[in-house]
Amino acid sequence: LKTADKGIVFLDEIGELGLEEQVMLLRSIEEKKFFSVGADKESESDFQLICGTNRNLQQRVKEGLFREDLLSRINLWTFSLPGLKNRPEDIEPNVDYELTRYAERTGDVIRFNKEARNAFLNFATSHEAKWDANFRDLNGAIIRLCTLALGGRITIDILNEEITRLKSLWDTKKIYSKDDITERYGKLIDFEKLDLFERVQLKGVLKVCSECKNLSDAGRKLFALSRLEKASANDSDRLKKYLAKFNLTWELISGS
Numbered sequence: 001l002k003t004a005d006k007g008i009v010f011l012d013e014i015g016e017l018g019l020e021e022q023v024m025l026l027r028s029i030e031e032k033k034f035f036s037v038g039a040d041k042e043s044e045s046d047f048q049l050i051c052g053t054n055r056n057l058q059q060r061v062k063e064g065l066f067r068e069d070l071l072s073r074i075n076l077w078t079f080s081l082p083g084l085k086n087r088p089e090d091i092e093p094n095v096d097y098e099l100t101r102y103a104e105r106t107g108d109v110i111r112f113n114k115e116a117r118n119a120f121l122n123f124a125t126s127h128e129a130k131w132d133a134n135f136r137d138l139n140g141a142i143i144r145l146c147t148l149a150l151g152g153r154i155t156i157d158i159l160n161e162e163i164t165r166l167k168s169l170w171d172t173k174k175i176y177s178k179d180d181i182t183e184r185y186g187k188l189i190d191f192e193k194l195d196l197f198e199r200v201q202l203k204g205v206l207k208v209c210s211e212c213k214n215l216s217d218a219g220r221k222l223f224a225l226s227r228l229e230k231a232s233a234n235d236s237d238r239l240k241k242y243l244a245k246f247n248l249t250w251e252l253i254s255g256s
Contacts, residue, residue: 001034004047014074015055015066026070049074084134088125094135095120098142110146116159123163130170141166181206185253189246202246205239206253215239215250 001009017025028034029049033042051074060066084090103109112120123129124138131137145154145162181203182191191199205222212218219235243249 001045005045012052014051015053084131
């Protein structure tokens with residue numbers, strides 16, 4: 001903050017700040033004063049603030065994770081920046097930018113051959129390219145391609161290996177990313193505290209429940225095959241007992 005006196009501070013991922021840090025930031029905004037780490041004397045800084053986040057800060061306020069007074073102070077202007085996958089026109093110039101950065105950092109000038117470049121741009125601007133981490137993913141891809149390039153050239157074989165790696169990376173992230181089920185039932189159960197097996201299974205059950213009108217209907221769908229082997233099937237009771245393992249009831253989940 002001291003360095004930004006009379007200038008601009010950009011704070012990325014402000015939604016991840018703890019409540020104590022939020023108090024300190026709020027004071028530095030309102031009073032232009034703050035304590036540096038380890039200092040016993042206040043410093044002053046008159047700065048303008050730009051914040052970035054991928055969180056819904058109003059929702060964080062409702063959850064008690066973000067201070068309402070701080071949100072009021074920083075929420076003067078709001079701009080929504082689309083992700084890289086929704087900005088295909090930005091792919092090619094940033095590929096060239098990353099190649100230039102790599103050359104400046106390492107002294108090695110790396111280029112795509114024509115076939116590989118066309119293939120990469122076609123993939124990078126297609127629906128297959130998720131770019132979950134936006135420019136971080138693109139930066140990582142270019143660094144790997146440059147590192148593996150032979151004779152300063154990125155070939156189609158090297159590129160195909162990288163495309164396979166990216167697809168695998170994005171598919172793996174789907175397991176751990178916050179999906180619709182997590183968003184809907186996240187307040188009822190902490191999925192991150194479950195083993196992966198239990199998490200995937202429970203989410204599958206909850207998805208079926210969300211599509212059914214009542215407990216009996218959900219039970220019939222979930223136990224459609226195993227019930228055929230039972231002389232007397234009570235699918236509702238089986239589902240009720242399964243949900244109870246996670247302190248859930250039909251009334252709770254149907255009301256979410």
